[in-house]
Amino acid sequence: MVTPVLEINDLCVVYKTPQGDLPALDHVSVTVHQGEIVGVIGETGSGKSTLVNAILGTLPRHQPGIVDGTVRLDGTDITDGEKSARDARGRKITLVPQNTYSSLNPLFRIGSQIRDLMRCTSPSRKIRPFWRKWRIRDAEILRVLETVRLPAGNRVLRQYPHQLSGGQRQRVMLAMALLPQPQIIIADEPTSSLDAATQVEILKLFRWIAAERNVAVLFTTHNLAAAWEVCDRVIVMHDGRIIEAASRDRLFSHPMHPYTRALLASAVHPLGQVAEIRADFADRPTIEHGCQFSWRCSRALDQCREHRPALATRESEHAVACYNPSTNALSHSYYQA
Numbered sequence: 001m002v003t004p005v006l007e008i009n010d011l012c013v014v015y016k017t018p019q020g021d022l023p024a025l026d027h028v029s030v031t032v033h034q035g036e037i038v039g040v041i042g043e044t045g046s047g048k049s050t051l052v053n054a055i056l057g058t059l060p061r062h063q064p065g066i067v068d069g070t071v072r073l074d075g076t077d078i079t080d081g082e083k084s085a086r087d088a089r090g091r092k093i094t095l096v097p098q099n100t101y102s103s104l105n106p107l108f109r110i111g112s113q114i115r116d117l118m119r120c121t122s123p124s125r126k127i128r129p130f131w132r133k134w135r136i137r138d139a140e141i142l143r144v145l146e147t148v149r150l151p152a153g154n155r156v157l158r159q160y161p162h163q164l165s166g167g168q169r170q171r172v173m174l175a176m177a178l179l180p181q182p183q184i185i186i187a188d189e190p191t192s193s194l195d196a197a198t199q200v201e202i203l204k205l206f207r208w209i210a211a212e213r214n215v216a217v218l219f220t221t222h223n224l225a226a227a228w229e230v231c232d233r234v235i236v237m238h239d240g241r242i243i244e245a246a247s248r249d250r251l252f253s254h255p256m257h258p259y260t261r262a263l264l265a266s267a268v269h270p271l272g273q274v275a276e277i278r279a280d281f282a283d284r285p286t287i288e289h290g291c292q293f294s295w296r297c298s299r300a301l302d303q304c305r306e307h308r309p310a311l312a313t314r315e316s317e318h319a320v321a322c323y324n325p326s327t328n329a330l331s332h333s334y335y336q337a
């Protein structure tokens with residue numbers, strides 16, 4: 001069997017808060033194979049950023065952080081000490097962040113920022129003698145800029161971040177993520193600050209790059225349309241747990257978990273509201289043992305309030321954590337294969 005590029009097993013992350021320990025990730029398992037795009041969707045607070053930070057080794061210090069589980073990159077556990085994560089970060093794993101403005105330094109030209117990055121992370125850095133000044137190959141940079149559809153690369157290299165559009169800056173970030181020739185790119189809500197037309201272009205680019213370069217991508221988003229556009233498989237998170245996971249086509253046509261179904265139903269609601277889900281979090285009861293969604297679930301049984309359902313495979317490759325899942329197809333959906 002082919003080893004996944006990224007294999008997360010039973011990952012548990014805890015934050016200390018004034019109210020007590022908060023399990024931000026609760027036994028989360030995810031695998032991503034070469035050339036595959038796996039989407040992680042979920043509402044705010046579901047644990048997407050915590051998952052990204054746990055993979056990248058950038059969880060806040062002075063917190064319990066990872067208390068259980070493993071994150072394996074190409075078979076090697078990168079949670080067993082700072083060094084392994086540091087060596088992988090920016091080289092084998094790279095990041096396309098959400099906010100390009102805060103990721104690029106406004107005072108320096110794009111060219112000098114990319115060359116600086118190459119000094120640290122170029123895959124060829126190890127074969128160069130340390131005393132020799134790095135010869136940064138602009139040709140390599142220009143080739144990657146062309147790959148991300150920024151053809152006038154020389155001009156882009158001379159520009160400052162504010163002289164580029166949001167879409168162009170996101171292409172620069174993607175070029176910077178590709179230059180170290182990573183095995184996996186973590187794309188953390190990469191299109192949420194872009195207009196609709198540019199979003200579609202960037203999502204197509206992700207698809208093309210995953211296929212052409214055989215790079216794995218873990219793509220977090222709260223935008224269902226983005227997940228539909230770009231992902232091969234989709235994982236739905238709720239309150240730090242995976243509640244459903246399936247291929248994109250299966251998840252969008254036959255969602256089983258009431259939460260996923262309500263999310264997808266919201267896409268056909270005229271105001272884009274989550275039609276069936278209560279969102280009055282101020283009245284949220286404390287649920288110690290039951291399903292965290294039960295207090296706002298229209299299909300909840302007594303059992304749901306007493307025991308938390310485990311993620312179990314129901315159909316082939318379709319797993320759901322629910323005692324009372326739906327088995328019929330979604331009647332109305334924008335998303336058709």
Ligand SMILES: Nc1ncnc2c1ncn2[C@@H]1O[C@H](COP(=O)(O)OP(=O)(O)OP(=O)(O)O)[C@@H](O)[C@H]1O
Nearest residue numbers: 015016017024043044045046047048049050051060
């Ligand atoms: N440094 C921290 N200290 C304490 N609690 C935290 C910390 N960071 C996140 N949390 C809590 O952990 C949970 C998961 O947060 P996380 O930021 O991972 O969610 P998210 O799905 O990425 O949300 P968003 O889309 O808003 O970024 C939330 O309840 C959040 O309040």
